[in-house]
Amino acid sequence: MHTYNEIKNQAEQLHKTYELLEKETFNTGEVDQVIFTGCGTSFYLASSAARYYQNATGVFAAAVPASELFLHASTWIIPGKKYLVVAISRSGTTSEIIMALDNLKENEQIRTLAITCNGDTAMAEMADEVIALDHISEQSVVMTQSFSNMMYALQLYAVKWAESEQDLNELSRIPDLVNALIASEDQTKVIAENLTKKRFIYLGSGQYNGLAKEATLKLKEMTQTECESYSSLEFRHGPISIVDESTVVILLAQKETAAFDQSLVKDIQRLGGYVLVIGPTNEDFEADQLIRLTDEITDHNRYSLYVPLLQFLAYQRAVRLGFNPDQPRNLTQVVKLA
Structure with a gap:
C-alpha cells in the first residue's frame, strides 16, 4: 500500500x-x-x-x-x-x-x-x-x-x-x-474499526482549524464517510444538534484551549457522542479516548505531531470498510482544468 x-x-x-x-x-x-x-x-x-x-x-x-x-x-x-x-x-x-x-x-x-x-x-x-x-x-x-x-x-x-x-x-x-508517534499507530484503531460509528466530526481552532478540515478531507477521500469539521467552540452553535450515539468527535486539543476543552467534551458526551481527544491534556482530563502529546513544545510548533495519527485513522477505517486507500473513488493525483 x-x-x-x-x-x-x-x-x-x-x-x-x-x-x-x-x-x-x-x-x-x-x-x-x-x-x-x-x-x-x-x-x-x-x-x-x-x-x-x-x-x-x-x-x-x-x-x-x-x-x-x-x-x-x-x-x-x-x-x-x-x-x-x-x-x-x-x-x-x-x-x-x-x-x-x-x-x-x-x-x-x-x-x-x-x-x-x-x-x-x-x-x-x-x-x-x-x-x-x-x-x-x-x-x-x-x-x-x-x-x-x-x-x-x-x-x-x-x-x-x-x-x-x-x-x-x-x-x-x-x-x-x-x-515515536508513528511507532504507536494502533492508538487510532479503537475508533477507526468501530463500525457502529457512522458520523465523524473534527474540531480544531486557530491554526488547527485547517488541520481539522484536512483530517475531514482525508477520511472523506479514503472512506466516503459522512464527516464535517468546525472551529471548536463554534460546534455548539448549531452543529451539535446532529450528535448521537453514532457520532465520533475528534478534538485537536491545545494548551491555549485547555480552559474550554473539557466542558465541550462533556457537552458532546451528554448527547451520546464518543469523543477522542488528541493533544497535550492534563492527567485529570476526561474523554472516551485520549492520545496525549508532549507539552514540551509550544502549541504552534506541535502541529506535525497530530498529522500521522489523523492519517492513520482514515487509512485504518478505509481498510476496515473494505476500501483501497490507494484508489479513492472519483479522484486523481492532480486536478487539471480542461
Whole structure:
C-alpha cells in the first residue's frame, strides 16, 4: 500500500526537509500582507500556514483558495500594497495555481514563493522563489507526507524570517517526535474499526482549524464517510444538534484551549457522542479516548505531531470498510482544468 508506506516514513522525510530548509536563505523583504494559497489539501495547509506565519512574524497573513486569485483578484489585492503570495502545490501542475500565478505576474507589488514536491514544473518557473521538496515523491492519490512536509517547511521558513531561535530549536525536534508517534499507530484503531460509528466530526481552532478540515478531507477521500469539521467552540452553535450515539468527535486539543476543552467534551458526551481527544491534556482530563502529546513544545510548533495519527485513522477505517486507500473513488493525483 503506497498510502500506508507514505504515512509510515514521513518522519524520515521530515528530517530531510529540516536539513534542506536549515541551509536555505530567502529574500523576505517588506510586505503588507502574505497570502497563502492552494487547492484542496493544499488550501487547508495554507489556512494553517497563514495562522502560523502571522503568529511567528507579526506580519498579517491570510489563506485564499487559488481560484479566488484569478476569479476575484480585486477582492484580495489592494492597489499600492505589497504582497508575498505563497503558492502551494504537491505536483506543481495544479491548474488553478498556474492560473493564479499567471494572473498576478504583471503586478510589480506582488512577489511570489512556490512550495512544491516537484521543482521541475511550470509553477516553479513562474515564481520568484521556490522551496522544492524533491525528496517527497508520493505515489498515493491522497496527500500524506507531502502535507506534513510542506507545512513543516513553511513553519521553518517563517521562523527563519522571524529569527526565532526558540521556535527553530523546537521545530528541530519534530522529526524524532513524529517517528515515536508513528511507532504507536494502533492508538487510532479503537475508533477507526468501530463500525457502529457512522458520523465523524473534527474540531480544531486557530491554526488547527485547517488541520481539522484536512483530517475531514482525508477520511472523506479514503472512506466516503459522512464527516464535517468546525472551529471548536463554534460546534455548539448549531452543529451539535446532529450528535448521537453514532457520532465520533475528534478534538485537536491545545494548551491555549485547555480552559474550554473539557466542558465541550462533556457537552458532546451528554448527547451520546464518543469523543477522542488528541493533544497535550492534563492527567485529570476526561474523554472516551485520549492520545496525549508532549507539552514540551509550544502549541504552534506541535502541529506535525497530530498529522500521522489523523492519517492513520482514515487509512485504518478505509481498510476496515473494505476500501483501497490507494484508489479513492472519483479522484486523481492532480486536478487539471480542461
